[in-house]
Structures are given as C-alpha cells and as structure tokens.
Amino acid sequence: MKNIYLDKNSIKLKDKKKKQKDFFSLDKPLLIITVILIVLGLVFTYSSSAFDTMRFFKKQLIFDVIGIICMLILARFYTRLQEIIKPKYFLFVVWGLLIWALFSAEAAHVHRWIHLGPINIQPSEFAKLALIIFLSYFLSKKKDIPLNQKVLIVPFIYTVITVGLIAIGKDLGIPALIFFVATAVFFIAGAKIKWIGLVYSLAIPVIIEECFRHPYRIQRIITFLHPEKTIHGAGYQLAHSLYAIGSGGWFGKGLGASELKLEFLPAAHTDFIFAIFCEEVGLIGAFILIMLFVFLLIRGLIIARSTENRFHSYLAAGITLCLCLQAFINMLVVAGGVPTKGLPLPFFSYGGSSVIITLAMMGILMNLAAQKKKSIDLQDIK
Amino acid sequence: MKKVLSLILAVGVLFFIISFLRIQKEKSGQRIAQLMEDIAFKEARNQYLDYKVGIYTGPQAVIEKAKAQGLVAIDPTKVIVLEEKDEH
C-alpha cells in the first residue's frame, strides 16, 4: 500500500519536473534542499508514528502532495499573484481566521485550530506568512528615509495585533517566533536599533507580568529547568525528550529503532519529532539536519541580498529567517534549551497547515530567486 | 537535475524501508507476545481441564459412581480375557 502512495508521489514529482524543465528552471539548490527535507520529513513522520497508526503518515503524505502543488504554483506565479492580492487584505483575512479560532473548541487549553469537519486549519501558520508579506511590502514602500518612529508605528501596531490575536489563544510559540522575525524584517528594512531596543525593553515587563499572572507559566519554567524532578507530571515530556536524544549518542539507534516512541514520548510525531530524529540518527544525523537548514539559511539570504527590489529582498529574508529560526527554536525546545513552546519543526512535524505553509514559503522563495535579473546594490540606508 | 532528485528519492525510499522493517519487527513482536500470552493461557486452561477430567475419570470417582449404581468388586475367576491370536 505504501508503495502505491510513494509511486504516485514520485510520478507526480517527475511529471512536474518535466513540466518545470520545459517552462522554467527552479532554483536548484533550493529545490534539492526542499526535496531532501520533504523526504526526510516523511520518513520520520512514518517512523515516529507508525507503531501506533499509519493514519498520520498517510495524511502527511497527502498534505505534502498538496503543499508541493502549492509550492510549484507559487514558484511559477507568485509575483503575478502578489500584484493582484494586496498584502493588507490577506492579513485582514487571516485576522478574521484568528478571531474565528478563538471561538473554536479548545485543544489542551489552547485555541489554535479551526475545526471544519475532518479538516483542521491552524490560522497562526497563515498569520506567519501574511505578516511577513505585509511588513515586507509596507516597509519597502517607504523609500530612502531612515525609518523613523512615525513610519514604524503603523506596521508595529499591525504586528502587535497579529501577535496578540494568536497569543490570546494562549499559544505562545508562534507569536514569539513571529515577533522575532518581524523584528528582523524591521531591522533589515532599516529601523533604528534604538527603537527596536525600546520595544523590547517595554516588552519584557509585559512578559514578566503575564508570567506571574498565570502560575502555570512559572510552572513551565521550573519544569524546563529541572524536568526530571517532575518526571511523572509536567516534566514528563521534556525529560523523555532528553532521554531520547541522549540515548541516541553520536550515531543513533538506527532508522525506525527509536525505543521511546513506543508510546513513551507524547507528541512524538508533532512538536517533539526532532527528539525521535536524534534518537534514531544520533548526533551525526542531527548535524546533517542542522546543516541542511543552514544551507537553506545561506541560500535564502543570498537570494535576499541579490534580488532586485526591496520588497523581494525583505520578503526573501523574512521567509528564510522564519523557516530557519522556527527549525532551530524547535530543536532548542526539544533539547531543553528554552522552555517549551508549541512550535512545529518545518517539514517534519505532522500537521497540514504547517506543511502547506512551509512549502508555500519555499515556493515563494523559489519564485523570488528566479526574479533576479540583475544584481542591484541596494542603497545605503542610514 | 533529474538524476539528483531521483537519487534523493531513492535514498528516501531506502530509509523508509529500513524504518518500515524495524517498525514492523516491533509491531510483530508485540503481536507475537500477545499471541504467546494467549497460547500460554489456553494451554494452562486446557491442562487444567485435563486435570479436572482426570479427577472425574479417576479411580476414586469411577468407583464411587459404580458403587452408587450397585456395581461390586469383581470376582477374578469370572473374568474372561479375549486375546487376538495370530493367524499362523
């Protein structure tokens, strides 16, 4: 059964590749990295969940197919689409979805999803993309002015609204990520450092206040620091994640050989899939995966640096940083480096919205890569 | 380009198969253990039933039943033994 699926996938891919060769050439490095990550992601989705059920793998396969289709469409048509759909309206639509999600059923005290029958949509993923596009677009329109505070206020407010809508749903991982990426976009677009600093110094008291208001957040921090002390309660997941990683050693236990995925590690196929990854392929494998994302980072930023207009530049940088930062932060969470957040690992974690948005982002990136006709040095901005 | 992508896919399939085999091993292992458990239990149950049958068909039970039906111990002179004789 699985072979049929895979063959369908590879047939589709081969067909598309033929078309691609005829129509346009995709950016090779990006394509290779994408395909490698998709394939690895699927293998590990299977490996981390197949003992219990094939359901996740099958669904992830479908999501990947849909995502690849989106990716190819966007790779070909993004810039033209962009001219039709104003970023602002896309963002508003997403806000609508976010509000809708707030009224949806809870899952583990978090309002993340919109449930439409068999389909679950995670609007926060869309928000990621929408805000980056919006900010890149908006800021690129302000020409040649060292961006002063007046100019910054509007996009800042949009950022806060977006982040806030997600954060109200008590999901903290993605808002934090979006906030960091937005900061990066602001920075790249020329915001003065002192304004960024101001924002962060104002944000910290807010965060601390939020923490103390909800005691379980302090709990989370304690759990994070000493997961083994609460191993039978809140610390269970993190402790076992560490066990998984640690017991893998340098070379891992071998593909499919993870022991802790035998019902021991919760969310083994979603947020914590990296733990299973490390358990199975060890430090070596983890190194390779990190390098893959590093290559992605470098490639994406090269594209950002060498693209013709500022919008594309900010967009490329924003997308690249979003993907890579998300990956690294997820890894840090799994490794116990930062307190747990609900961040999926791009390409790997099971989840339709994550897969589709990730592949969409890759598609946009490929499109932007194809746009560079000539290198134009961007003007210095003070 | 095609070559590179096919290579990646091939490696991916290989990885998948390795994972698949290992996971199947674990799954079968679980199933086997479950079956062995069932078998052991059924064995135990059968042996217990045999034991019970042994008691009910044992000399004690049979003799009681025979006595209850009025049968008595046999007079050895009254026993007739039929034996097969060889044809030659």
Add this chain to the structure above:
Amino acid sequence: MNTKKRIQFCGLVCLAIALWVFGRLFYIQTVQHKEFAEKTQDRVYTQTKADTFRGQILDKNGVVLAKSLRTYAVALSKKNVNNKDALFKVLQETLGVPQSKLNKLWREKKNFFYVKKKVSPLDYEKLEKLLNSQKLTGVELEREYTRLYPYEDIAKDMIGATNSKNRGLSGLELMFDKELSQEAPSQTVKRSRWGGIIYDKSLERELSTADVYLTIDSLAQYQVESVLRKYAERYRVKSAIALVQEPKTGYIVAAASYPSLDGRALPFQFTYEPGSTFKTIGAAAALDSGTIQPNSIFFMENNKWNVNGIIIKDHQEKPWLTVSEILEVSSNIGAGKITLDLGSKNLFSYFKKFGFGIKTNVGFLGESAGILREFSTWKPIDTAKAGYGYTVSVSPIQLVGAYSVFANGGTLMQPHLIDRIEYQDGRVEQLAKPTAVRTVLQPNTVTQVKKWLENVVNKGTGKPAKVKGYRVAGKTGTTEKYNASGKYERNAHIASFCGFVPASNPEWTILVILDEPTSEQRALFGSASAKIFSEIASYLLAMKGVPPDDEVL
C-alpha cells in the same frame, strides 16, 4: 548600515542559534549519553519474573500422578481500586471469596493484599471478563505454578511434596528435582508504555523439563491404598504398609504407607523384626544347604524348649512336626531348631544372599538397610531366634524381595521403583531393566518351599489369604515389638503376611504389615494381614485377567 550588511547580521544571529542548538545536542549526546541511555533502558525495558518449570511424575503407563499447572494469585491494590462494591461482588461471584472476608482484609491491610491464590485458569478467565466489561481496576494478577495431583493422595508418600517455588521438598520430587525442574531466569524484555511486551527472538526458551515414569501402576496403587486404609482404620493401627512386587522383573507395582506422609515411604524406610514370616527363610536355607530334608521332623519339646537357659514357648498340640507343619502352625520351637542345626555361619551367609543387611538400592531416599549383625556375635539363642524372625531387622522391600526369590524360582531380582525418565528432546533413559542380583536357591529347594507355603494358606494360619479359584502361597507373621527400654512389649505387635499368587506362575509378591493393631485376638495372628492380602490379590488378578489355576473351584 547597509541592507546587505543587515541581512548578513540577521543571518549570523540565526547561525549563532544553530550553533547553540548543536552545542546543546553535543552536550546531551556525549556527556549525558550514558546517563540517558540508562534511563531509557529503565523506562523501556523491564524484567520478567523468574520462573521454574517442572516436569511430571507418572505411573508406568503414563497416568499422570503429579503435574504442575499454571494458576494465578489474585491480589488487590487498594489505591488503584475504582469501584470497591462492584469489585467485591465480582470477586465473590467468580472466586467464591465471601464479601465479609474481603471487607475484613480491606480494613486491616494498608494497600496490597492477596485475595486468593491458586486460582484456576477457568476462574481467572471469568474474573478477567467481568473486570474488563465493568472496567474495574485495582486487581493485580500474579502467575504461579501449582503442583496438582489428579488422584489426590495417591502415592503421596513416595512422590513427596514441592514448595511454592516449584522445587521438590521430599520424596521423589526431591530426588529427581534436578531432572524435573527447569529454572527460567528472569529476562529483560522491551515493552511499550502501556504494557505490551515486544517479543524478540532472543527471548525464546526451550523447555528442558523431564518426566519421571515410575514402575507403579496407578490403579493398583489406588486399590492397595484403599484396602490398606480401610483395615488400618478398622484396627486403629499406628501405621500400616502394603508392598506389591513383580517377582519376575523385580518392579514395584504398588507401595502404600498408612498414614501417608510426604516423603515418608514406609515400604522402604520402615525397619522391623520380621517375626514368623522369616521362618520360611530359615527353612529354605536349611533345605538348600542340605541340613534338613523335605520330610524331616522335629521334636516339639512339649512346647517348652530350653536353649541355654532361655525358654522358647509354643502353642500347639502335636509332639512332632514336619517342616511343612512347622510353617503351617507357625511353631517357634520348630523354626528355632531348624536354624540352630543349620548353624550361625551358614544361616548368616544365606541371609546375606537373600539381600538382608544392606540397602536394595531400589532408588528411594532414606531407604533402610535393616540390621544384620555379624554371625560371630550371635549366641546360640540368637541363632535360634533368627529362625523365627528376631535378632535380625529388615525393611519391607527386603522381605518382599526375599519372597520373590521363592516366587520366581530362586533368583534375587533388583527391585525397581523408577521405570524411566523421558526428556523433552525425545531421549528416554530406561532405568528399570529386569536385573538378577544373584541366584539364591536351587530350583528343587524353591519347588519344595512353594509347596510348604501353599500348605500354610490351604491348611495353616494363612487361610484368610486364600483367593477362590487361585493357588496362593504365603506366610503369616506376628512380632512382639521391642520397646525403647529394651523389653518386649506384651501388647504391641506387628502383624504381617507375605505371599505370592498364583502359585503355579506367580505374578505378584505381596507383603502386608500392620503396626500395633488394636482389639481382637484374630489380628494378633496375622490373619488380618492375610485378609488384606487376599483382597489386594483378588483385585490384581481381576485387573490383569489372570486365569484361575486352582483345580478345586
């Protein structure tokens, strides 16, 4: 700052985070590797309980006498119980444990306590079904092995007992513990979180228990034990023994003790002065060595015979008795004169030939060797007394072997209790083979002795032993017991009978001993033992379908 430079800067920040990730992973997977690998081990792997498998003990034909069955011990863990009342109802219904008892235990125990052990698989199945359908928690089930005896107490004295760990404590269970049992050490198994064990080839274990087959016939054993018990209770004996041997092969067909205690097999362990049953031995020895003739007669000294100052008494009327008559009426004086004439040296050598004074090595723990002092220590009175069963102490198995010599034509056969051991790999270790130890008597002697013994049953004290339609040969015996203070107790006796049937072609030698029977005069003359012999013989003859050999029917 240049946009390009800004982009670069962001890139570097991101790289720094990547480095942080790698560093953290490196730490965990190197420094903490061993610790976490161990902890994973603890979580994922568990130890199964060590187990002991045990083989069976069976009779000659494969009828199972002792068998280990898997049973269950049911226990409660108070803190995990979710519905106490429903649970108690279920327990009462399936296990038969009254709720009052459950309540009592619940009050007394802190958390964990056993409800019932040795629960059969059938009850366990019922219990499990109900627990699952009503979703009751808090019950913990442990597996155990219980040694079960399909025929209850049969041969319990020989088989012995086992402990809760399925190891032998006494009797054959102890003697063959090594062959019967197989230690199954606990194994490390992988399991998923919610319990399912994952099987691995390395866990495979071969069964290496062996089954022990005895020469005993379980039906015969059952019958012998029943009859013995009946009479033992009637005469309120201190103990009783019945022993059945095949004279042609030496195999023990049945061996019963009363009372039957684990591992205390009286047929092999009991020591006693045999009394009148020994008169046959002395007479046979004298005949075989030529000291007496078949038609020799002896003077009865008016029933008071003085041997160096010690008076031996008799209770009968005739002044002169033939050898046959001596045995028929069981005359002590007659027997004493026969052995005195034979002489201590010759008598002693015949005793040794018959196998007295040493263990027969039938294969049972704690077998008695009897007591046979060197003839040089015998005074004449001892030689005389040896003629009617004092001075010497024997074990039942020795005596029955001696009578088998008469039954099979003059050969002492090696007695066997264990027939064979069958191993799981198909190997069969045949331990019992008809083995002659030595020739004791000449054929002519044996023919004559048999005639004498038939006379005892037809004309003498052995009449109760007769089985209608068959020729029976045997001898009664009464012994006064020698008590601890060195004196013979007046009223404590051992009444015995030893004989074989059918006399024309003996199939079984049977010995019956009653230790301290109370009441009636009859018992004191070994008649009760003879009666028991008759019942046992009758049953065996019918069981095997032996054709009658007595012309007088």
